[in-house]
Amino acid sequence: MLMIMGFEKDSLNLIVPELAELLVKRYQLLRKIYYSAPIGRRPLASYFNLGEKILRKEVDLLREQGLLIVDQRGISLTPSGENLVTDITPYLKSLLGLTLLEERLLRILKVKRVLVIPGNLENDEVVLLEMGRAAAKILRELLEPDMILAVSGGTSCAAVADMLSEGPAPHGIEVVPARGGLGEVVDYQANNIAARVARKLRARYRLLHLPDSLGEEALQIVMKDEKVQRILGMINSAKVLLHGIGIADEMARCRNATPEEIKRLVHEGAVGEVFGLFYNAGGEIVGSIPGLGLYLDNLNKHARHVIVVAGGRKKAEAIIAIVGNHPRDLLVLDEGAARKIAEIAGDNGGDKAFDE
């Protein structure tokens, strides 16, 4: 049974304006439970900053609908609840105007495909997992035998690694980190993520040990090492690239850059960072992690598929700078970043936001 949807989105919102709010609230709830089941009533309430009773009412309603079960261990989704949370997603996206937003971003940015995940990563950490799941699913579909897959660090790529389904991939795939060890939490380092992705894919992986703390000369020496050279070569010939996007000043501060280096980056208008390279709003490289130089500059030329995962309103400028000026194949972002990008581009849809 097929029906034209477009007009009903608006019509339904007109005649039942509370629909969007109700739908979004319960969708968020189901989605959170999906990722955290079994979870107690109180942790759930505090997660959404809701009163205990108000959440209980929702849970009772959804339980009566057969969407979730609640037992002594906590609240979990029933099978039909799990089906629903995926089934309803395209409708929700249409209702919230995210489908239109995706089309808008296709025009604004230089990207072949866009996926906007409902919600705001800054308010709802489940959104990050959803982004990871979406990117991971597409990543798997891209894999072919003997491909080299280069991954960057950061929370976004970590989420992709976490949500990647376990199971064998085509033969001969190798996963490499696109950068050496950074001064971050180990879970978000490129090395670690490469290893996790490889484990999920049952593929090989290489590690690149280039701590940022190394001095310029030491770095030059290490980079002449045969092993390091081979991995650098692999990175540059990677067929699939998966990377997040950093906010320039955050990254510069996080990595031990000198104060004058930071000052210079600011002066040059750096807004975004990828693989240790800093970009200004025009998409030009205006700096890099000390010592590494621009050895990654020609990554895009060899890569066949470039996947970007990034979320949060504050990353909008960085996304525009990078994805707006350099062609990418897939961009997975959250609603927060997507709306902000559309706002900046002066092309916002005026739709109501999903998040509070």
Add this chain to the structure above:
Amino acid sequence: MLMIMGFEKDSLNLIVPELAELLVKRYQLLRKIYYSAPIGRRPLASYFNLGEKILRKEVDLLREQGLLIVDQRGISLTPSGENLVTDITPYLKSLLGLTLLEERLLRILKVKRVLVIPGNLENDEVVLLEMGRAAAKILRELLEPDMILAVSGGTSCAAVADMLSEGPAPHGIEVVPARGGLGEVVDYQANNIAARVARKLRARYRLLHLPDSLGEEALQIVMKDEKVQRILGMINSAKVLLHGIGIADEMARCRNATPEEIKRLVHEGAVGEVFGLFYNAGGEIVGSIPGLGLYLDNLNKHARHVIVVAGGRKKAEAIIAIVGNHPRDLLVLDEGAARKIAEIAGDNGGDKAFDE
């Protein structure tokens, strides 16, 4: 923008179960205002048996949505409100399962096309007008030059006449009453309806003066009259038939049938009546208005289009008896009758009912 609807109907109902109730309530409200504008707050409240405040809340909400305007004369629909009430109808029908119900009735009955109007005629008189409007619209599309259109009496056909749009129809059309004057209110007599339909179509019409109160012999004499004979001939050669359906015992009691005649009809199992002919559940003619005999028996053979309009749960059996055994081209009924028919046929969808 196209989307698959089927599953969303159920999915939306699952995750936002209050949607159906809200939608139906406001749809009913808009529909009533559409037909009664401008109408005051108090008459509206009493029409729906609602408290004054509770209705005011709904009206305020719909006003804020820009669907209706309220001024000193009362409440009316805005243009977008009028558009909405028609735009949302197919969605509402799908949500309530009426689209499925229509398909089910196609299988149960011998009819080419079915239209189920949301609501129950017995609780909401606006439903009758909606039925009339739907039938009238299709009737107009069927008209061709020099056609003879025969109409029956009753409230349903009267509604069709009322809702028929005013404007010229193809040339040479003639409207005739399918039966003589009955002992009913003048507005519901076939003669009167034929005249009103003709006026709307700017077509010619003939009247047939055969009061039921006439005795058997007098009737026989009148029927030999040349004029009467010609009209009877026209009726029998009508290309388009529009008729309602009567409930057997109501009709028998209403028309002055003798007690023994009523007894005989009951004994024969008469359940439905059309054009003065009584049908049992098997669709066989078991009686007729005295004197007229079966002169209309072969109506169907000449008619090219037969339209039936009938509503109300209590007419379900009659509809089954007649439309279930004699081929019709179009059946316009209300949700009440449609659901009852499906129940009787043991094939009910189990959907929630539109009406309270």
Add this chain to the structure above:
DNA sequence: ATAAATGGGTCTAAAAAAGTCCCATCTGGC
């Protein structure tokens, strides 16, 4: 001109919602 109907405002009563606690029970770690 006038009488009836209109929407809007207000006061009050009732009901529903939400916050806050407690408790029996079960789970999971050890």
Add this chain to the structure above:
DNA sequence: GCCAGATGGGACTTTTTTAGACCCATTTAT
């Protein structure tokens, strides 16, 4: 096999929302 901690369910109170019943100034149709 035990114990600490978390689980959902229930009960009570406070708050908020809702709904009912008026009255009133204005306007409209007669």
